[in-house]
Amino acid sequence: MAEVLDLDAEMHKGYVEQLLGGIARQLAREPRTVLDIGAGTGAGTLALARRFPHAEVVAVDRAPEMLARIRKASERNGFGDRVHTVEADLDAGLPTVDPIDLAWAALSLHHVEDPDALLRQLFEVMEPGGTVVITEMESQPRFLPDDIGIGTPGLEARCHAAAASRGWNRYPDWSDTLLRAGFEMVEKRHDELGVDVDDTARRYAHAVLGRMRAGFEPALSGEDRDTLDLLTGHGPESVLHRTDLVVRGDRTVWIARAAKTHGSVMTHGSVIRP
Ligand SMILES: C[S@@+](CC[C@H](N)C(=O)[O-])C[C@H]1O[C@@H](n2cnc3c(N)ncnc32)[C@H](O)[C@@H]1O
Known part of the structure:
Protein backbone atom coordinates (compact mmCIF):
# COMPACT_ATOMS: atom_id res chain seq x y z
CA MET A 1 0.00 0.00 0.00
CA ALA A 2 2.75 2.47 0.99
CA GLU A 3 4.63 1.74 -2.25
CA VAL A 4 1.50 2.42 -4.36
CA LEU A 5 0.81 5.65 -2.44
CA ASP A 6 4.38 6.87 -2.92
CA LEU A 7 4.30 6.09 -6.64
CA ASP A 8 0.85 7.68 -6.96
CA ALA A 9 2.22 10.79 -5.23
CA GLU A 10 5.17 10.95 -7.61
CA MET A 11 2.91 10.48 -10.64
CA HIS A 12 0.43 13.15 -9.60
CA LYS A 13 2.75 15.65 -7.91
CA GLY A 14 2.21 18.23 -10.65
CA TYR A 15 -1.57 17.88 -10.46
CA VAL A 16 -1.65 18.28 -6.65
CA GLU A 17 0.62 21.35 -6.87
CA GLN A 18 -1.66 22.88 -9.49
CA LEU A 19 -4.77 22.09 -7.42
CA LEU A 20 -3.22 23.64 -4.30
CA GLY A 21 -2.14 26.69 -6.29
CA GLY A 22 -5.77 27.27 -7.32
CA ILE A 23 -6.99 26.74 -3.75
CA ALA A 24 -4.34 29.11 -2.36
CA ARG A 25 -5.63 31.85 -4.67
CA GLN A 26 -9.15 31.41 -3.24
CA LEU A 27 -8.06 31.65 0.42
CA ALA A 28 -8.73 34.89 2.25
CA ARG A 29 -5.38 34.62 4.07
CA GLU A 30 -2.32 32.38 4.40
CA PRO A 31 -3.29 29.33 6.45
CA ARG A 32 -1.58 28.96 9.84
CA THR A 33 -2.73 25.44 10.61
CA VAL A 34 -3.37 22.81 7.96
CA LEU A 35 -4.79 19.35 8.64
CA ASP A 36 -4.17 16.34 6.41
CA ILE A 37 -6.87 13.75 7.19
CA GLY A 38 -5.83 10.16 6.41
CA ALA A 39 -2.42 11.39 5.28
CA GLY A 40 -0.98 8.04 4.15
CA THR A 41 2.67 8.39 3.18
CA GLY A 42 2.31 12.17 2.97
CA ALA A 43 1.57 12.99 -0.68
CA GLY A 44 -0.67 15.83 0.52
CA THR A 45 1.25 16.66 3.69
CA LEU A 46 4.46 17.48 1.83
CA ALA A 47 2.69 19.36 -0.95
CA LEU A 48 0.80 21.40 1.67
CA ALA A 49 3.98 22.15 3.63
CA ARG A 50 5.70 23.22 0.39
CA ARG A 51 2.78 25.40 -0.80
CA PHE A 52 2.19 27.08 2.57
CA PRO A 53 5.68 27.79 3.99
CA HIS A 54 4.37 29.51 7.14
CA ALA A 55 1.82 26.85 8.12
CA GLU A 56 2.01 24.13 10.73
CA VAL A 57 0.85 20.96 8.99
CA VAL A 58 -0.75 18.19 11.04
CA ALA A 59 -0.91 14.76 9.40
CA VAL A 60 -3.40 12.32 10.92
CA ASP A 61 -3.45 8.62 10.12
CA ARG A 62 -4.05 5.42 12.05
CA ALA A 63 -1.07 3.64 10.48
CA PRO A 64 2.15 4.38 12.42
CA GLU A 65 4.34 3.10 9.56
CA MET A 66 2.80 5.69 7.21
CA LEU A 67 3.39 8.45 9.75
CA ALA A 68 7.01 7.38 10.18
CA ARG A 69 7.49 7.78 6.42
CA ILE A 70 5.97 11.26 6.60
CA ARG A 71 8.35 12.27 9.41
CA LYS A 72 11.37 11.03 7.44
CA ALA A 73 10.26 12.73 4.21
CA SER A 74 9.51 15.97 6.09
CA GLU A 75 13.00 15.99 7.60
CA ARG A 76 14.52 15.27 4.19
CA ASN A 77 12.61 18.17 2.65
CA GLY A 78 13.39 20.61 5.45
CA PHE A 79 9.84 20.72 6.89
CA GLY A 80 10.61 18.63 9.97
CA ASP A 81 9.94 21.48 12.40
CA ARG A 82 6.44 22.28 11.12
CA VAL A 83 5.05 18.92 10.05
CA HIS A 84 3.47 17.09 12.98
CA THR A 85 2.10 13.56 12.86
CA VAL A 86 -0.81 12.32 14.96
CA GLU A 87 -1.61 8.63 15.15
CA ALA A 88 -5.37 8.37 15.55
CA ASP A 89 -8.26 6.22 14.40
CA LEU A 90 -10.68 8.64 12.77
CA ASP A 91 -13.46 6.12 13.34
CA ALA A 92 -13.20 7.19 16.97
CA GLY A 93 -13.48 10.87 15.97
CA LEU A 94 -11.15 13.69 15.10
CA PRO A 95 -8.21 14.01 17.50
CA THR A 96 -7.87 17.28 19.38
CA VAL A 97 -6.21 19.81 17.12
CA ASP A 98 -5.71 23.57 17.01
CA PRO A 99 -8.23 25.56 14.96
CA ILE A 100 -7.81 24.66 11.32
CA ASP A 101 -7.55 27.07 8.38
CA LEU A 102 -7.28 24.41 5.70
CA ALA A 103 -8.27 20.74 5.89
CA TRP A 104 -7.29 18.24 3.21
CA ALA A 105 -8.79 14.73 2.91
CA ALA A 106 -7.38 13.00 -0.17
CA LEU A 107 -8.69 9.53 -1.04
CA SER A 108 -9.37 8.96 2.64
CA LEU A 109 -12.86 10.05 3.69
CA HIS A 110 -14.54 7.00 2.19
CA HIS A 111 -12.47 4.82 4.56
CA VAL A 112 -13.98 6.45 7.65
CA GLU A 113 -16.91 4.67 9.28
CA ASP A 114 -19.01 7.78 9.98
CA PRO A 115 -17.95 10.59 7.62
CA ASP A 116 -21.00 12.66 8.67
CA ALA A 117 -19.78 12.71 12.27
CA LEU A 118 -16.18 13.39 11.24
CA LEU A 119 -17.13 16.36 9.03
CA ARG A 120 -19.37 17.74 11.81
CA GLN A 121 -16.40 17.57 14.20
CA LEU A 122 -14.18 19.11 11.55
CA PHE A 123 -16.63 21.98 11.09
CA GLU A 124 -16.42 22.65 14.83
CA VAL A 125 -12.63 22.97 14.77
CA MET A 126 -12.44 25.04 11.58
CA GLU A 127 -11.47 28.68 11.82
CA PRO A 128 -14.31 30.86 10.54
CA GLY A 129 -13.90 31.00 6.77
CA GLY A 130 -11.59 27.97 6.79
CA THR A 131 -11.53 25.70 3.76
CA VAL A 132 -11.90 21.95 3.43
CA VAL A 133 -10.80 20.04 0.34
CA ILE A 134 -11.87 16.45 -0.31
CA THR A 135 -10.61 14.39 -3.22
CA GLU A 136 -11.64 10.96 -4.45
CA MET A 137 -10.85 8.75 -7.43
CA GLU A 138 -13.92 7.97 -9.51
CA SER A 139 -12.28 4.96 -11.10
CA ARG A 170 -17.44 3.44 -2.69
CA TYR A 171 -18.36 6.97 -1.65
CA PRO A 172 -21.34 9.32 -1.98
CA ASP A 173 -21.38 12.83 -3.40
CA TRP A 174 -19.63 14.54 -0.47
CA SER A 175 -21.46 17.82 -1.25
CA ASP A 176 -24.48 16.66 0.78
CA THR A 177 -22.31 15.46 3.68
CA LEU A 178 -20.43 18.78 3.71
CA LEU A 179 -23.66 20.77 3.69
CA ARG A 180 -25.16 18.66 6.51
CA ALA A 181 -21.99 19.31 8.56
CA GLY A 182 -22.46 23.08 8.17
CA PHE A 183 -20.00 23.86 5.35
CA GLU A 184 -20.98 25.80 2.27
CA MET A 185 -19.87 24.49 -1.10
CA VAL A 186 -17.37 26.55 -3.05
CA GLU A 187 -16.72 24.18 -5.93
CA LYS A 188 -17.04 20.60 -7.04
CA ARG A 189 -15.16 19.46 -10.08
CA HIS A 190 -13.85 16.44 -11.91
CA ASP A 191 -10.34 16.32 -13.38
CA GLU A 192 -9.08 13.72 -15.84
CA LEU A 193 -5.38 13.02 -15.35
CA GLY A 194 -3.01 11.70 -17.97
CA VAL A 195 0.71 11.35 -17.43
CA VAL A 247 -1.57 5.91 -17.64
CA ARG A 248 -4.95 7.53 -17.01
CA GLY A 249 -6.54 8.57 -13.76
CA ASP A 250 -9.02 11.05 -12.38
CA ARG A 251 -9.90 13.02 -9.29
CA THR A 252 -13.19 14.46 -8.13
CA VAL A 253 -12.61 17.46 -5.89
CA TRP A 254 -14.96 19.10 -3.40
CA ILE A 255 -13.98 22.49 -1.97
CA ALA A 256 -16.11 23.91 0.84
CA ARG A 257 -15.88 26.71 3.37
CA ALA A 258 -16.77 26.93 7.04
CA ALA A 259 -18.75 30.15 6.91
CA LYS A 260 -19.37 30.97 10.56
CA THR A 261 -18.83 33.83 12.91
CA HIS A 262 -15.91 34.01 15.34
CA GLY A 263 -16.55 32.23 18.63
CA SER A 264 -15.49 29.26 20.69
CA VAL A 265 -14.12 26.35 18.76
CA MET A 266 -14.96 23.00 20.33
CA THR A 267 -13.62 19.54 19.86
CA HIS A 268 -14.92 16.57 21.80
CA GLY A 269 -16.59 18.97 24.17
CA SER A 270 -13.51 20.96 25.18
CA VAL A 271 -12.91 24.56 24.22
CA ILE A 272 -9.46 24.76 22.64
CA ARG A 273 -9.38 28.42 21.63
CA PRO A 274 -11.83 31.09 22.88
C1 LIG B 1 -5.84 5.68 0.09
S1 LIG B 1 -4.88 6.25 1.41
C2 LIG B 1 -4.72 7.99 1.00
C3 LIG B 1 -3.48 8.57 1.56
C4 LIG B 1 -3.15 10.02 1.19
N1 LIG B 1 -4.17 10.93 1.62
C5 LIG B 1 -2.88 10.17 -0.30
O1 LIG B 1 -3.55 10.96 -0.95
O2 LIG B 1 -1.99 9.50 -0.81
C6 LIG B 1 -6.01 6.30 2.77
C7 LIG B 1 -5.33 6.56 4.11
O3 LIG B 1 -6.35 6.72 5.11
C8 LIG B 1 -5.93 6.06 6.28
N2 LIG B 1 -7.13 5.69 7.05
C9 LIG B 1 -8.14 4.89 6.64
N3 LIG B 1 -9.05 4.76 7.62
C10 LIG B 1 -8.60 5.50 8.66
C11 LIG B 1 -9.09 5.77 9.97
N4 LIG B 1 -10.24 5.24 10.41
N5 LIG B 1 -8.37 6.55 10.79
C12 LIG B 1 -7.20 7.08 10.38
N6 LIG B 1 -6.68 6.88 9.15
C13 LIG B 1 -7.37 6.09 8.30
C14 LIG B 1 -5.15 4.85 5.81
O4 LIG B 1 -4.26 4.38 6.82
C15 LIG B 1 -4.44 5.42 4.59
O5 LIG B 1 -3.17 5.92 4.92
Missing part, protein backbone atom coordinates in the same frame (compact mmCIF):
# COMPACT_ATOMS: atom_id res chain seq x y z
CA GLN A 140 -9.08 3.05 -10.50
CA PRO A 141 -6.12 4.15 -12.60
CA ARG A 142 -6.14 2.68 -16.11
CA PHE A 143 -3.05 1.34 -17.81
CA LEU A 144 -4.10 -1.08 -20.52
CA PRO A 145 -5.60 -0.61 -23.96
CA ASP A 146 -8.83 -2.63 -24.35
CA ASP A 147 -7.09 -5.20 -26.51
CA ILE A 148 -3.73 -5.78 -24.92
CA GLY A 149 -2.71 -8.57 -27.28
CA ILE A 150 -2.91 -11.29 -24.63
CA GLY A 151 -5.98 -12.81 -22.98
CA THR A 152 -9.59 -11.78 -23.67
CA PRO A 153 -10.05 -8.03 -24.36
CA GLY A 154 -11.45 -5.95 -21.49
CA LEU A 155 -9.29 -7.34 -18.66
CA GLU A 156 -8.95 -4.00 -16.89
CA ALA A 157 -12.71 -3.33 -17.01
CA ARG A 158 -13.29 -6.77 -15.46
CA CYS A 159 -10.74 -6.00 -12.71
CA HIS A 160 -12.48 -2.72 -11.97
CA ALA A 161 -15.88 -4.45 -11.91
CA ALA A 162 -14.47 -7.01 -9.46
CA ALA A 163 -13.22 -4.17 -7.26
CA ALA A 164 -16.57 -2.38 -7.41
CA SER A 165 -18.46 -5.55 -6.51
CA ARG A 166 -16.38 -5.68 -3.32
CA GLY A 167 -17.26 -2.10 -2.43
CA TRP A 168 -13.80 -0.76 -3.30
CA ASN A 169 -13.66 3.01 -3.10
CA ASP A 196 3.62 10.38 -19.62
CA VAL A 197 4.75 6.78 -19.52
CA ASP A 198 8.18 6.74 -17.91
CA ASP A 199 9.91 4.33 -15.53
CA THR A 200 7.91 5.61 -12.55
CA ALA A 201 4.66 5.13 -14.47
CA ARG A 202 5.69 1.57 -15.30
CA ARG A 203 6.49 0.80 -11.66
CA TYR A 204 3.16 2.37 -10.67
CA ALA A 205 1.26 0.19 -13.18
CA HIS A 206 3.18 -2.86 -11.96
CA ALA A 207 2.31 -2.14 -8.31
CA VAL A 208 -1.38 -1.31 -8.91
CA LEU A 209 -2.04 -4.31 -11.18
CA GLY A 210 -0.12 -6.53 -8.75
CA ARG A 211 -2.42 -5.43 -5.93
CA MET A 212 -5.46 -6.15 -8.13
CA ARG A 213 -4.11 -9.61 -8.91
CA ALA A 214 -3.69 -10.32 -5.20
CA GLY A 215 -6.79 -8.54 -3.93
CA PHE A 216 -9.46 -9.63 -6.38
CA GLU A 217 -8.21 -13.11 -7.20
CA PRO A 218 -11.44 -15.01 -6.39
CA ALA A 219 -13.54 -12.70 -8.58
CA LEU A 220 -11.34 -13.15 -11.68
CA SER A 221 -11.30 -16.03 -14.16
CA GLY A 222 -8.26 -18.30 -14.41
CA GLU A 223 -7.44 -16.74 -17.79
CA ASP A 224 -7.54 -13.22 -16.36
CA ARG A 225 -5.34 -14.26 -13.44
CA ASP A 226 -2.82 -15.76 -15.90
CA THR A 227 -2.85 -12.58 -17.99
CA LEU A 228 -2.30 -10.47 -14.88
CA ASP A 229 0.62 -12.73 -13.95
CA LEU A 230 2.22 -11.95 -17.31
CA LEU A 231 1.53 -8.23 -16.97
CA THR A 232 2.92 -8.06 -13.45
CA GLY A 233 5.87 -10.36 -14.10
CA HIS A 234 9.22 -9.31 -15.49
CA GLY A 235 9.07 -10.86 -18.99
CA PRO A 236 8.41 -9.12 -22.33
CA GLU A 237 4.60 -8.99 -21.70
CA SER A 238 5.13 -7.16 -18.40
CA VAL A 239 3.94 -3.56 -17.98
CA LEU A 240 7.57 -2.85 -17.11
CA HIS A 241 8.41 -3.37 -20.81
CA ARG A 242 5.31 -3.17 -23.04
CA THR A 243 5.03 -0.35 -25.54
CA ASP A 244 1.22 -0.06 -25.44
CA LEU A 245 0.99 1.12 -21.83
CA VAL A 246 -1.10 4.20 -21.01
